[in-house]
Each structure stands twice: as C-alpha cells, then as structure tokens.
Amino acid sequence: MAALQVEGLARHFGERTVLRDVSLSLADGHTLVVFGPNGAGKTTLLRVLASLLRPHAGSVRVLGSSLPRDAWAVRGRVGLLGHEPLLYRELTARENLRFHARLHGIGDERVSELLESVAMHARANEPLRTLSRGMVQRVAIARAVLHEPELLLLDEPNSNLDPAAVELVAPLIGAASQRTRVICSHDPTGGLAQADLVLGLRAGRPALLRAAAEVDAEEIAELYR
Amino acid sequence: MSGVQAPQQERETVGPAQPVGLWRTVGALLRKELLVELRTLESVPGMSLFALSTFVVFHFALNRGSVEGDLGAGILWVTLLFAAILGINRLFVADADQGGFDAFLLAPVNRTAMLVAKALTLLGFLLVLELVAVPAFAVLLLGPPLGPALPGLLETLALGDLGVAVIGTLVAAMAVQTRARDLLGPLLALPLLVPIVIGGARASSPLLVQAHRAAPAARWLLTLGLYDLVFGLIAYALFDFLLED
Numbered sequence: 001m002a003a004l005q006v007e008g009l010a011r012h013f014g015e016r017t018v019l020r021d022v023s024l025s026l027a028d029g030h031t032l033v034v035f036g037p038n039g040a041g042k043t044t045l046l047r048v049l050a051s052l053l054r055p056h057a058g059s060v061r062v063l064g065s066s067l068p069r070d071a072w073a074v075r076g077r078v079g080l081l082g083h084e085p086l087l088y089r090e091l092t093a094r095e096n097l098r099f100h101a102r103l104h105g106i107g108d109e110r111v112s113e114l115l116e117s118v119a120m121h122a123r124a125n126e127p128l129r130t131l132s133r134g135m136v137q138r139v140a141i142a143r144a145v146l147h148e149p150e151l152l153l154l155d156e157p158n159s160n161l162d163p164a165a166v167e168l169v170a171p172l173i174g175a176a177s178q179r180t181r182v183i184c185s186h187d188p189t190g191g192l193a194q195a196d197l198v199l200g201l202r203a204g205r206p207a208l209l210r211a212a213a214e215v216d217a218e219e220i221a222e223l224y225r
Numbered sequence: 226m227s228g229v230q231a232p233q234q235e236r237e238t239v240g241p242a243q244p245v246g247l248w249r250t251v252g253a254l255l256r257k258e259l260l261v262e263l264r265t266l267e268s269v270p271g272m273s274l275f276a277l278s279t280f281v282v283f284h285f286a287l288n289r290g291s292v293e294g295d296l297g298a299g300i301l302w303v304t305l306l307f308a309a310i311l312g313i314n315r316l317f318v319a320d321a322d323q324g325g326f327d328a329f330l331l332a333p334v335n336r337t338a339m340l341v342a343k344a345l346t347l348l349g350f351l352l353v354l355e356l357v358a359v360p361a362f363a364v365l366l367l368g369p370p371l372g373p374a375l376p377g378l379l380e381t382l383a384l385g386d387l388g389v390a391v392i393g394t395l396v397a398a399m400a401v402q403t404r405a406r407d408l409l410g411p412l413l414a415l416p417l418l419v420p421i422v423i424g425g426a427r428a429s430s431p432l433l434v435q436a437h438r439a440a441p442a443a444r445w446l447l448t449l450g451l452y453d454l455v456f457g458l459i460a461y462a463l464f465d466f467l468l469e470d
Binding site: 050051052053054072075076077078080082084085086087088089090091095099100102103104105127143147 | 265323
C-alpha cells in the first residue's frame with residue numbers, strides 16, 4: 001500500500017507558485033528524501049503532507065486519506081519535525097512533552113522514556129530557552145515521535161545536532177524506526193544513504209524523481225548549481 | 226512518476242488516531258496557558274498596571290475629588306476595556322510564534338477546545354485584573370462606598386467579562402495570523418466590544434451613586450447576556466475556519 005500518493009500537486013502563496021506538478025508515490029515503510037536549494041518548496045511540501053497547508057491543485061493522499069477532505073483521519077498519525085521545534089520556550093522539556101502527550105492522549109511514562117532516549121532527562125526540568133539549540137532539537141525529535149506516528153515528516157532533522165546526538169536519535173527517526181519517512185536534506189551523501197526514493201525540487205517543480213539506487217550524489221549537487 | 230517497491234517487512238496499517246476528549250484537551254491547554262503566564266508575566270501584570278495608571282491619570286486630569294454615577298461607570302468600563310485589549314493582543318502570540326498552533330492542529334483533538342481554553346484564559350486574566358482594578362477605582366476615584374454596590378457590580382462585570390473573553394478570543398485568533406496583528410487586534414476588537422462597554426456602564430451606573438442607589442437595570446443585563454450568547458455562537462461556528470490554512 002502507498003503511504004503517500006501525490007498527483008499534480010500545486011500550492012501558491014498569493015501570486016507566487018511554490019509547488020507545481022509534483023507527483024509521487026511512496027510505499028509504506030519507505031523513505032523519500034527531498035533535495036533542493038533554499039526556496040525550492042521542500043518545507044511547503046512537508047506542510048501540505050502534514051495537512052497544515054491545503055493543496056491548491058492536484059490530489060494528495062496520506063496514509064490512505066485524501067487531503068484536505070479527510071485531514072482529521074491523518075491527525076495524530078503524522079510526526080512533523082520542522083525548522084521550528086513546536087515547543088514553548090518558557091516551559092521545560094518535560095512540561096512541553098507532557099503538554100503534547102495530553103493532546104495525543106498519551107501517559108507521562110512515554111514522556112520519561114523519550115527524555116531518556118534523547119538523553120535530556122538531566123536537563124528535563126529547565127526552561128527550553130536556557131537550553132542549547134542542539135538540546136532543543138533533541139526535545140523536538142522526542143516531541144515528533146511521542147505519539148508513535150506512522151509517517152515522519154522531517155525537515156533537516158540533524159540540524160544543530162553533534163555526531164553523538166545524531167547517533168542518539170537514529171533509533172527514533174532513522175531507518176531503524178521502520179516508519180515511512182519524508183526527509184528534507186541538503187546533504188547528498190547522507191540523504192542518499194537513507195533514501196528509497198529521491199525527489200529533487202527546483203523552483204517548486206520536480207527536477208528529479210527516481211529510486212535512490214539510480215541516483216548519484218553528483219546529480220543531486222547539480223540541483224544546487 | 227512512480228515510487229519504488231514496497232519493503233519486505235511491511236508495517237501494520239493503523240486507523241485514525243483515537244480522538245482526545247474536549248475537556249481533557251481544554252485542561253491540557255489551560256495548564257499550559259497558566260504555566261506560560263506564570264513564567265513570562267506578560268499579560269496580567271501589564272493589564273493591571275495599565276488600569277492603575279489610567280485611574281491615577283483620571284484622578285488628576287478630572288481635577289475633582291471623586292466621581293459617581295454615569296461618569297464613574299464610564300471611567301471604570303472604558304479603563305477595563307483598554308486593559309483587556311492588552312491581554313487580547315497577547316493571547317495567541319506564544320502559539321503563533323513558537324509553533325503551538327501547528328502542534329495543536331496535528332493532534333487528534335476537537336478544535337473547539339482551543340476556543341474554550343483561550344476564552345477561559347482571557348476570562349481568568351480579566352478576573353485577576355478586576356481584583357486589582359475595582360478596589361483601586363474605589364480608592365482613587367469612586368465617591369460612594371463600593372461595598373453596597375459590589376453584588377450588582379460583580380453580576381454586571383461577570384456578564385461583561387464573558388463577552389469580552391469570547392469576542393477577544395475570536396478577534397485575537399483572526400489578528401494573530403496577520404503581519405499587522407498589534408494594530409489589527411484592537412481595530413477589530415474595539416467596535417465589537419463597544420456594546421459591552423455601553424451595556425456594562427449603563428447597568429453599573431445606578432449602583433455607583435450615593436443617593437437613590439438602585440439595582441442594575443434588567444434590560445441592560447439582558448442585553449449583555451444576549452450579546453454574549455450571540456457572539457458565543459458566532460465564535461463556535463467560525464473558530465475552526467480561523468485555524469485552517
């Protein structure tokens with residue numbers, strides 16, 4: 001079964017077309033890595049797939065539900081890790097995760113478990129504004145997987161993370177998580193290593209869409225030239 | 226264009242997430258609002274200080290020892306209105322700036338919970354404001370004693386606060402999505418809140434007199450109640466759309 005089925009997707013912001021003619025299909029449990037220079041439409045694509053933005057043309061099916069009509073059926077099954085951590089700066093890591101856990105009907109045990117997983121238990125009771133960006137990113141990753149989502153939408157998930165932290169969060173958001181994943185990346189080698197399917201965007205249009213095994217890093221680098 | 230083959234080990238397909246109950250969601254949101262306000266002290270102290278400063282300004286600007294009746298009621302309600310605007314302007318700022326809206330929209334929750342929680346939060350802010358502002362008004366400006374007027378005044382303030390909380394939440398949710406939110410919030414809120422100020426001042430006026438004190442006029446209380454009800458229904462009908470893209 002396809003976890004994602006997109007046909008002729010277009011999205012505008014006012015007069016500006018940010019995405020157009022995007023079509024793809026991603027099998028359940030597979031990873032799509034999206035490459036493209038800044039402003040290519042990667043983040044917009046993630047937000048459409050998360051049901052936060054409406055498609056202006058084309059059809060989008062996520063986890064079997066058509067968006068935006070059946071967006072309610074997708075909520076709670078998608079984990080989004082964007083540029084913003086979606087966390088309140090004045091609350092502690094534990095308070096933030098507890099808040100999200102309550103929105104998803106999850107108990108506090110899962111919060112403690114995840115704080116351990118991202119090695120934030122020692123700083124869990126400090127306001128987020130006092131933590132480093134890497135630590136905030138670890139809490140944001142815990143927030144994104146808190147409700148065991150079937151689909152992970154990850155926008156440069158390793159940004160601000162040191163190599164040890166990247167290893168630390170791999171079981172949660174890496175291939176080992178066995179979740180269907182859409183990852184936006186600027187790292188051709190690292191991104192390709194994770195991908196089953198590669199989408200290259202340039203000015204909102206697909207410039208590359210192939211199985212990862214058929215793509216080399218040089219083709220991806222070409223997108224940025 | 227097509228994707229690649231499905232993996233050998235397929236994950237079990239799961240249905241829609243179990244929705245979380247309205248009041249559980251409201252509880253989670255209220256707890257978060259309380260924590261954020263206690264940590265930042267961005268709304269209630271500002272609202273209270275604004276009201277106190279305004280009473281001091283009126284005290285000296287009017288150049289009279291005390292006020293009562295229509296003038297007293299007008300000063301009280303207009304001051305509370307402008308203080309409320311400060312709280313309304315801040316109501317959704319943390320959610321909009323720190324991604325709270327997105328997190329809420331991604332959760333399997335009833336979106337009306339956000340309306341209820343924010344209106345209750347604003348109502349709480351207004352109650353604390355009035356705990357400070359009404360005694361200060363009595364000390365700095367009011368001629369007649371406050372005690373005998375208090376039951377009727379509380380009744381009137383409660384009806385007024387309910388309307389301000391609902392309209393304020395609706396307007397704040399609209400304004401926060403725009404770039405000019407600091408300007409748009411008050412511009413949208415003031416015309417909608419004027420009937421509450423008129424109703425509240427008219428209902429309170431007979432309470433704030435030395436002689437021939439009377440109960441608040443029932444028709445003004447009824448007007449306030451109906452206004453609250455109408456805007457409660459409008460907010461309930463519109464709020465989902467305000468959160469949508």
